[in-house]
Amino acid sequence: MDLVSEVVRTVRVGKPGSRVIRQSDSQGVRFPPFDGIGFHVVLRGTCWLISEDEEPAPLKPGDVVLITSGAAHGLSHVPCMLKDLSPVVTSPVPRKPGPFGFEFLCGVYHLERGRTPQYLRALPDLITVSPDYDRLPQMRALIDLLSTDASEAYMGTAATLPALLDLILVHTLRQWHEQYGSAEWSRTDDPAIAAVLREIHKNPQQQWTVDRLSEVAGLPRTVFARRFTAGVGQPPMSYLISWRLSLGARLLRETDATLATIAREVGYSTEFAFSGAFTREYGVSPGRFRRTPTTTYISSTTNRPNPQAPSEELPQSS
Numbered sequence: 001m002d003l004v005s006e007v008v009r010t011v012r013v014g015k016p017g018s019r020v021i022r023q024s025d026s027q028g029v030r031f032p033p034f035d036g037i038g039f040h041v042v043l044r045g046t047c048w049l050i051s052e053d054e055e056p057a058p059l060k061p062g063d064v065v066l067i068t069s070g071a072a073h074g075l076s077h078v079p080c081m082l083k084d085l086s087p088v089v090t091s092p093v094p095r096k097p098g099p100f101g102f103e104f105l106c107g108v109y110h111l112e113r114g115r116t117p118q119y120l121r122a123l124p125d126l127i128t129v130s131p132d133y134d135r136l137p138q139m140r141a142l143i144d145l146l147s148t149d150a151s152e153a154y155m156g157t158a159a160t161l162p163a164l165l166d167l168i169l170v171h172t173l174r175q176w177h178e179q180y181g182s183a184e185w186s187r188t189d190d191p192a193i194a195a196v197l198r199e200i201h202k203n204p205q206q207q208w209t210v211d212r213l214s215e216v217a218g219l220p221r222t223v224f225a226r227r228f229t230a231g232v233g234q235p236p237m238s239y240l241i242s243w244r245l246s247l248g249a250r251l252l253r254e255t256d257a258t259l260a261t262i263a264r265e266v267g268y269s270t271e272f273a274f275s276g277a278f279t280r281e282y283g284v285s286p287g288r289f290r291r292t293p294t295t296t297y298i299s300s301t302t303n304r305p306n307p308q309a310p311s312e313e314l315p316q317s318s
Contacts, residue, residue: 004173006201008166010117011037013249014109016162018150021088022100023047028076030085031067037120038108039172040065040075041143044313045102050074050082051126061313064129064172069116071125077101105147107165112282112289117246121233129176139171192217192224193231204244205267210236240267245281248274252290259286 014036020043023029028047042063048056049065052072056079059065067073074085133140146164149157196217200208213236214224228236244266251262263274278286 004170004177007037007117007120007173008169009250010246011109011111011120011169012162012166013246013253014111016107016109016165018105018107018146018161018165020103020105020147020150022103023075023077024100027078027080028074028085029088030074030082031072031088033072034070034108034110035116036070036109036111037116037169038067038070038106039168040067041105041107041147041168043103043105043143043147045100047102047104048076048079049126049128050076050080050085052082054126056080057128059128060130062131062133064131064168066127066129066169066172066176068120068123068125068127073126075102075104105143105150107146107150107168109165112284127172127176129172129179131171131175136171136175139168142167142171190227190231192219193228196224196228196236197232200240200243204240204247205265207267208237208240213240241277242281244268245278248278248286249282249289252286262286 021029023045028050030050042059042061044061046061047059049059050056050073056076059075065073065075072082074082076085131139142164145160146168149160149164196213199206199213199216206212210225211221213228214221217224217228219227225236228239232239234242248262248266251257251265255262257265259271259275263269263271266274268274268277275286278289282289284292
């Protein structure tokens with residue numbers, strides 16, 4: 001099962017955003033908890049990743065911090081306590097030119113009502129990856145493109161932003177998974193459970209029951225339910241409902257299909273049944289969810305090289 005693809009497909013229904021932040025005060029910034037997934041890329045200077053439970057971790061230019069499920073965290077000039085950092089200010093007003101301690105690129109998908117995928121909630125809250133830019137020049141190019149779009153109000157940014165976020169998330173998760181993921185996600189790679197997940201994802205409209213899913217797994221019903229819950233983090237039917245509604249949310253955002261058509265595609269007999277389940281899960285009706293714009297926040301802060309900036313910069317590909 002391609003877990004990375006499943007993660008990106010699921011978070012794509014969220015509201016994308018990106019900005020470049022230059023940190024110029026004497027300490028750093030704190031990011032509050034949020035529903036969703038995000039990342040920071042250190043562009044220039046050095047800093048420390050600050051969390052509530054772990055020791056401060058040093059970051060250098062090019063390092064990527066993945067916030068898998070919206071945990072509170074901070075970036076600081078020096079090691080410190082998270083509570084000692086000032087909350088980040090997301091004002092669109094550009095900062096005045098001048099010296100800064102470090103500069104970083106932010107990307108995020110804000111999700112409604114805590115719909116962070118179970119796969120992400122099973123990972124560490126904060127993941128640090130140091131990409132090999134010589135081996136992965138495409139990662140360098142993606143970061144350049146996103147930082148440019150996040151720095152200027154270019155035409156078409158609303159279209160390019162989700163694509164760039166998706167690609168950076170894919171490359172970051174892929175590299176982390178290559179290094180550590182086999183241990184962290186080993187339970188989800190259970191062949192029997194992976195076969196069930198493939199069927200649920202491929203055919204959500206089927207009238208699945210625990211008995212039918214256990215037949216797909218080739219396991220007794222009780223054994224299947226226990227292994228599925230242990231590997232995925234949810235009972236089979238809870239996961240099925242969550243996946244159907246997540247797919248429904250994607251179709252609402254990405255297509256003009258009628259509510260009745262979407263309901264049938266995701267396994268509900270009527271649009272009223274789908275609407276009721278969707279409203280319970282997302283807190284808004286499908287119609288209102290579709291009408292709500294996926295607004296993006298693009299910072300007007302520039303990331304053009306500053307003659308007074310630190311010499312440490314994101315490594316350039318050869």
